[in-house]
Amino acid sequence: MTFMMLMIPKGYEKAAPGTIPDREAVANMMKYNESLQKAGILLSLNGLHPPSEGARISFSGGKPKVTDGPFVEAKEVIGGYWMLQVKSKEEAIEWASRCPAGEHETIEVRQLFELSEFPPDVQEAVTAQRSRAGQ
Amino acid sequence: MTAIDTHRSDAHKAIDAVWRIESARLIAGLARMVRDIGVAEELAHDALVAALEQWPESGVPRNPGAWLMTAAKHRAIDLLRRNKLVERKHGELGYQLEAEQMAAPDFTTSMDDTVSDDLLRLIFTACHPVLSAEARLALTLRLLGGLTTAEIARAFLVSESTIAQRIVRAKRALADAHVPFEVPRGPELAARLSSVLEVIYLIFNEGYSATAGEDWMRPALCEDALRLGRILAELAPSEPEVHGLVALMEIQASRSKARVGPKGQPILLLDQNRALWDQLLIHRGLAALERAGKLGETRGPYALQAAIAARHATALAADQTDWERIAGLYAELSQLAPSPIVELNRAVAIAMARGPAAGLELVDALTSEPALENYHLLPSVRGDFLFKLGRLAEARVEFQRAASLTRNSRERDLLLERARISE
Numbered sequence: 001m002t003f004m005m006l007m008i009p010k011g012y013e014k015a016a017p018g019t020i021p022d023r024e025a026v027a028n029m030m031k032y033n034e035s036l037q038k039a040g041i042l043l044s045l046n047g048l049h050p051p052s053e054g055a056r057i058s059f060s061g062g063k064p065k066v067t068d069g070p071f072v073e074a075k076e077v078i079g080g081y082w083m084l085q086v087k088s089k090e091e092a093i094e095w096a097s098r099c100p101a102g103e104h105e106t107i108e109v110r111q112l113f114e115l116s117e118f119p120p121d122v123q124e125a126v127t128a129q130r131s132r133a134g135q
Numbered sequence: 136m137t138a139i140d141t142h143r144s145d146a147h148k149a150i151d152a153v154w155r156i157e158s159a160r161l162i163a164g165l166a167r168m169v170r171d172i173g174v175a176e177e178l179a180h181d182a183l184v185a186a187l188e189q190w191p192e193s194g195v196p197r198n199p200g201a202w203l204m205t206a207a208k209h210r211a212i213d214l215l216r217r218n219k220l221v222e223r224k225h226g227e228l229g230y231q232l233e234a235e236q237m238a239a240p241d242f243t244t245s246m247d248d249t250v251s252d253d254l255l256r257l258i259f260t261a262c263h264p265v266l267s268a269e270a271r272l273a274l275t276l277r278l279l280g281g282l283t284t285a286e287i288a289r290a291f292l293v294s295e296s297t298i299a300q301r302i303v304r305a306k307r308a309l310a311d312a313h314v315p316f317e318v319p320r321g322p323e324l325a326a327r328l329s330s331v332l333e334v335i336y337l338i339f340n341e342g343y344s345a346t347a348g349e350d351w352m353r354p355a356l357c358e359d360a361l362r363l364g365r366i367l368a369e370l371a372p373s374e375p376e377v378h379g380l381v382a383l384m385e386i387q388a389s390r391s392k393a394r395v396g397p398k399g400q401p402i403l404l405l406d407q408n409r410a411l412w413d414q415l416l417i418h419r420g421l422a423a424l425e426r427a428g429k430l431g432e433t434r435g436p437y438a439l440q441a442a443i444a445a446r447h448a449t450a451l452a453a454d455q456t457d458w459e460r461i462a463g464l465y466a467e468l469s470q471l472a473p474s475p476i477v478e479l480n481r482a483v484a485i486a487m488a489r490g491p492a493a494g495l496e497l498v499d500a501l502t503s504e505p506a507l508e509n510y511h512l513l514p515s516v517r518g519d520f521l522f523k524l525g526r527l528a529e530a531r532v533e534f535q536r537a538a539s540l541t542r543n544s545r546e547r548d549l550l551l552e553r554a555r556i557s558e
Contacts, residue, residue, distance in 0.1 A: 038251075039156065040365035044415055083415070085358055090152035094195070115392050115411070123397035126411065 002043065002085050002112040003092035009079040010104040013070065015050035021079075028100040036082065036095065047080040076106075083112075146191035154183055157200045158281045163253035165207055166316050172260060173306035176278065178214075182206035254279075255318045255370050258363075262331040265312045270305035271334045273298055279366075280338075280359045290341060290356050328371075332380050332437060335363050339384050343391075344543075357388050368423070378427035379438030385420030386444040389413040401545050405453040417448045436472040439464055458488035475504040476512075483516055491523040511540035515550060522557055531557035 021029075036042035051069040058065050071077075086092050089111065096107045115123055158179060166175035182203040196202045261274040276282045276290070284302070288295040319327040342356025364381040371377050393407035424445055427438045434442065443464045450456040465481035478501055486494025498517050507513045518533030534554035538547045 038366065038369045040362035040369070043419070085362070086152075087155060087355070087358075088148065088152055090148045091155055094149065094152045094156060094199075097195075120397040126408070 001087060001089075001114075002083060003089065004110050004112065005082040005084065005092065005096050005099070006078050006108040006110065007080040007101070008076050008106045008108060009102075010076075010106070012079045013051055013074045013077045015052060015070075017050065017052045019050050019052075021047060025102070032098065032100055033082075035098070036084065039095075041084050041086055041095070043083040043085050045080070045082040048078060051077045079105075147187065149195055150183075150186055150190055153186070153195060153199045153203075155281045157203055158183075159257065159279045160200060160250055160254060161203050161207065162278055163257035164204060164250065165211070166257060166260070167253050168208075169211065170316055172257075172278065172309060172316070176306075178207040178211050179203070181210045185210075251370050252318065254366070256316050258331055258367065258370075259318055259327055260309065260314060260316055262327070262334045263309060263312075263314050264327070264330055265308055265314060266305050268334075268337065270301055270308070271330070272337055273301045274305045275334050275363070276338065276359065277302055279363055282359065290353060328374060328376070331367070332376060335360050335367070336380060336384070336437075338363070339387070343387055354391055357384070357391065360384060361388060368426075372426075373430065375427040375430040375432055376435040376437045378423045378430070379435055379441050382420045382423035382427060382441035383437055383444055385416045385423060386441060386448050389416035389420065389448060399545060401549055404447065409452065412448065420448065421445055434467070436468060439468045439471065443468075456487070458484050462488055475501055475506045476510070479507070479513060479516060486520055486523075491520040495520040495524065509540055511537045511546070511550070513537075514540070518553065518557070522553070527557045530554075 033042070033045060036045075051071055051074065054069040056067045056069070056071055058067065084092055084095060086095070089109065092109045092111075096109050099107060101107060115126060118126070161182065162172070162175050162179045165178050166172050169175055169178070185206045186199075186203060190196070258275070258279060261278050262271045266274065272291070273287055276287045277284070282290070284295050284298050288298045291298070318324075339357055339360035342353040342358075342360065361381070361384050364377070364384055368377050368381050389412050390404070390407060392413065393409070393411035394402055396402055420441065424438065424441050427434070427441070443461055446457055446461050446464070462481055462484035465477060465484055469477045469481060478497065482494045482497035482501070485497060495517070498513070498520060501507055501513060502517070504513075514533040515537035518530045518537060521527075521530035521533060531554045534550050534557060538550035538554065541547050541550065
């Protein structure tokens with residue numbers, strides 16, 4: 001099973017362009033990330049530039065509309081993510097609990113969809129199998 | 136289920152998760168102290184029992200690994216005190232344990248290196264050549280993978296009692312042979328490492344192309360093997376074949392979503408929808424392959440197989456596959472680790488590069504190979520070449536033979552279907 005751990009740092013929604021994480025926080029996180037790597041479960045991780053440098057695209061009326069950050073209505077934004085390969089949601093939660101996160105930080109744990117979770121007709125369409133007959 | 140039952144079972148799931156994370160390190164650390172894997176595992180399990188009794192009430196502790204180690208050590212001291220036939224050695228051991236207990240109650244204060252060394256010792260011991268391949272698999276999955284007896288039994292389609300006995304006998308064999316709890320050194324290391332890699336890859340393969348039973352794949356086993364491989368890559372980063380094996384597994388695993396159809400039927404490599412190949416895993420596999428390459432030595436068998444897998448992984452479509460290059464890699468592999476199966480794969484690559492007649496010539500040379508006598512892929516490949524050459528009646532015979540040889544029912548269905556359309 002694959003899970004994402006989404007880091008939600010309170011206040012990041014207001015971070016100015018060019019903000020980078022502070023050195024001590026990065027050092028703490030490095031140890032933690034190493035522990036994930038050593039446990040053989042870390043697939044990927046990354047930090048995200050602040051929303052003030054980003055853009056949002058909305059689709060009302062079927063037409064895409066681009067809004068540059070920062071986003072006034074956003075109360076929570078993602079600061080970074082980890083992708084973990086673990087056996088259960090509880091395992092992802094246990095790992096998330098071990099993160100040296102700060103007072104202002106929350107981690108959300110979310111499972112990735114597997115193809116096998118979709119109904120067979122959707123799977124069939126997605127897999128687009130060609131029969132070997134007559135090849 | 137009552138609210139209390141739900142709470143208890145949620146608590147149990149959380150504790151299971153902690154066990155999966157901590158058990159290998161716990162057992163490894165204890166094994167170093169008590170010099171016996173069987174005893175170490177018992178002590179670890181006693182600690183788990185204590186956790187199952189206390190944590191549902193008190194919650195999972197801040198440092199579960201340390202808690203479990205402390206509990207296991209308490210138990211060890213109890214055991215030694217209660218043992219009336221204490222030898223001097225045990226007496227010393229008990230003193231040593233008490234001293235350690237008082238000196239370092241917090242597991243995290245012991246250095247990372249100690250933990251790494253202990254884990255390596257455990258891996259090498261579980262894969263010791265004095266044990267049969269089956270025993271190594273079971274012991275590795277149990278002690279390093281943290282799988283329960285039931286889970287291992289399901290993975291290999293045997294009864295729980297068979298696995299339980301296999302594990303008991305394995306521990307006894309290690310004790311009887313006085314296998315030291317250590318990492319092999321010098322000339323011994325290469326062969327012993329090879330054994331470890333073999334065990335991990337066997338686990339992966341069992342999950343990837345299940346040799347028997349209903350399912351074409353058992354993805355959880357692949358994940359277990361990948362996890363073990365990645366852990367080993369961190370523990371032994373200067374070993375190129377470890378990275379080679381990890382690369383091979385990451386790339387093969389990248390295809391898992393594309394290999395099975397919605398009805399559970401196998402889909403062969405060249406027919407797979409490549410948009411379903413997991414690019415993250417391919418990226419990881421290529422990175423591991425590069426890591427292996429940077430270590431400068433000539434490529435070993437796992438790195439070569441990974442290089443072959445990488446060729447497929449980086450071809451955007453089946454008809455863009457560089458078959459000549461792949462055939463060359465199989466030839467290299469053949470020099471290093473000659474085997475009729477490698478030759479068979481080389482024949483497939485040659486056929487793709489130069490036509491089925493060229494492939495058939497190589498395969499015909501293999502039909503008398505005793506090692507391939509009951510290997511279903513030989514007639515399956517031969518049948519494929521004959522089919523492509525328009526020799527349908529002969530193709531049908533081969534497919535039927537292949538179907539009779541495979542123990543996997545999904546694969547049998549696929550082969551019987553090919554036989555049916557060969558007319």
